[in-house]
Amino acid sequence: MDNKQEQHILLWKSFKSGDWEAYTSLYHAYYRSLNNYGHKFTKDLNLIEDAIHDLFVSLWTNRDNLGNPISVKNYLYKSFRNTLFRKIKAESRFFDLQDDNSIPFEISYDQQLVLDEDENRLQQTIKDVLYKLPARQQEIIYLRFYDGLSYEEIAEVMCIHVSSTYKLLYKALENLQQSLTIVSIGIVDVLVKILNGRTDLATPSASNVYPPDFY
Secondary structure (H helix, E strand, O other): OOHHHHHHHHHHHHHHOOOHHHHHHHHHHHHHHHHHHHHHHOOOHHHHHHHHHHHHHHHHHOHHHOOOOOOHHHHHHHHHHHHHHHHHHHHOOOOOOOOHHHOOOOOOOOOOOOOOHHHHHHHHHHHHHHHHOOHHHHHHHHHHHHOOOOHHHHHHHHOOOHHHHHHHHHHHHHHHHHHHOOOHHHHHHHHHHHHHOOOOOOOOOHHHOOOOOOO
């Protein structure tokens, strides 16, 4: 467990005890990453904001009944995903969204990386292929290579078995490799650069937003 995880666990415990500053610290620590994650499911910024708002309202009002998760990040991602999915389904009047697998996911890129000529060509090719992957395959690539979640954490967030995360990621990378006809290590190397070298311009800074105010 790294220092950031330990710090967030301490904030979580303080927040559960009614510490408002700890609560706002958690909000600011995760607002941007949750907003980024939500933006991959829907471009409706108001819906994303509402989901984050509802999540943190629920956390505060139910803090006495909350447990102590091993990973605060994982708990918030899973809770936010569930909240957002409910809202997306409720808002989808013209689409038949029977289950979570029917909800889209799209990895987006808002920043061009400084790469050499070969990597630039590979970058564009990977982007084109990624857009064609099924939603859940794009999601697991995002969670694994951008957010750095473990297979166990991904399984909890996506509500699937751990063994299924291995299979899903393998299938996603296999699809990339087959489409690109290059070795998988080259794919992963450039994929990590793409995911970690971009910023989401549609996502506001956490310093410009505030947690739900109960006072």
